[in-house]
Amino acid sequence: MTVALAAVVAPFIVGVPAASAASADDITWSVTPADESGADDRGVIQQELDPGASRADFLAVRNLSRTEVTFALSAADGYYTDNGRFNMLPSDKESVDAGLWIDLPDSVTVGPNGTVVVPFTTTVPEGALPGDHAAGIAASVSSTGTDAGGSEVGVESRVGFRVMTRVTGDIVPSYSVSGVESRYDLSWNPFRPGSANTSFTVENTGNASLLVTGTTTIGTGAAVFPIDGAPRQELLPGESRSFTVAVADVWPTFFVPGSIDLTPTASDLGGDAVDVAPQSADASLWALPVPQLLVLLGVLLVVAALFWRRRRFTAALDRAREEGRLAASDSAAASDAELSSAATQGRADPAGTAPAEERR
Structure with a gap:
């Protein structure tokens, strides 16, 4: 069974002079x-x-194969994919x-290892x-293949380049930012900061292509986008694209601006x-410092335990002192009682009660 044509589009090469691809038959x-004489730069x-x-x-179409090939030529609307690469609509759109x-x-038919210049x-x-x-x-060239279910499918392999046409008139670059969401990723090490991920969508609301760049700042961390080595993020008029930016070294401070x-x-x-006005959007978030709070709780518990032990020791020392004071007071009272008893016995015989010998 033959299934409707499926397009396999080779990546469009941006900023280099050539693009190449291979079909199932090694074409x-x-x-x-190009100009009239051949490919240009x-x-x-x-x-x-x-x-x-x-x-x-x-x-210019150059056939790098060993056989003559007839290539289908086509033009279609262009667009940028979500990863920022240029493409054109498939042939069924x-x-x-x-x-x-x-x-x-x-x-156009091109002989082996030959080049043909085509006007348009x-x-x-x-x-x-x-x-x-x-x-x-x-x-493009078309071939047949088999899908995962064993059915025969048509495959179109394409190689091409961009044609950017600016229609004269008032050129007004503008854009909008929407759908901002920030999420905090906690580090359970209380002595290391966590990270944040911020997602947002940029829409080109003007009539000029925009190259999207910027910086996301979350608390103590910041990150530029796109990162070094990433594809250019270009938006055609009317296009929108979602971005997610990772920001490292963000300390949780409850409310993080x-x-x-x-x-x-x-x-x-x-x-x-061409002048384009910068624009800012709020990306604040809430981040509870759980590890730091646990450390603080532990410190408070240790301090409370030490304070409790000290109070117990102080109370015990006060009791010992009070008991010593009471014991000393009781001992002094007993001594005073003994001395008083002895003095009383020494004064028990009044005058006229002398021994009998003395009365004779």
Whole structure:
């Protein structure tokens, strides 16, 4: 059974002169912008046109295989994937924008190890909106394969490049930030800070492409995005993308202030910067310092135990002193009683009670 055509799209190469891919039959090819004589050093075609204007350009298809190959040629609306890489709509999706503006042959046949230059034309409709419009041009081959269920499927392999058309008029870069959520990840080591993850969505609400950059600050930690080595995060007009930024070295202080500071950039076709206003969004969070509170509780328990022991020792010492004082008082009273008794006996015979011998 043959299943509807499935598209396998090779990555579009941005900023390098060529892209290549291999089909199931080991067909290898590249597609690049070109002039009349052959491939040039452009990786992306960038052009600025008035509504109703046209521009002629060229592409070069190079067949790196040992056999002659007929490549299907196509143009379609372009977009950026969630990871920031450029792609074009698959062949089973209809274009509604710049992909319809490009007129080129349906196919081209290229001999083994040969290159053919193909002309094409971009025509901007009269009512086109000012701003940036993206499309892709690709050369493709089709083959058949088998899916996981054993059914036969058609596979389209494509290689291509970007065509960025800026329609003249008022260029207004703008954007919005929404869906901000921050989450704290606790470190159970009370002497080490935890981390935070902040998620948010940026939407390009203007008519110029934006390169999204910024910094997320949470409490004592901060992180830039995108990180070094990550793909550029470019947004076409109308596109939105969700980001998650990890911020390390964040101490839990109950309420942890935070912010997302966006500093996107835009440029004209000459590479000169176009002013884009920075924007901040609140990213504060609550973080209970559980390990630190447990340590504090332990310290308080130790202090309380020492204080209790000291009170017991002081009370015992006071009792011993009181008992000693009482014992000393009782001993002194007993001594006084004995002395008083002896004195009483010494005064018991009054005058006239002398012994009989003396009375004679």
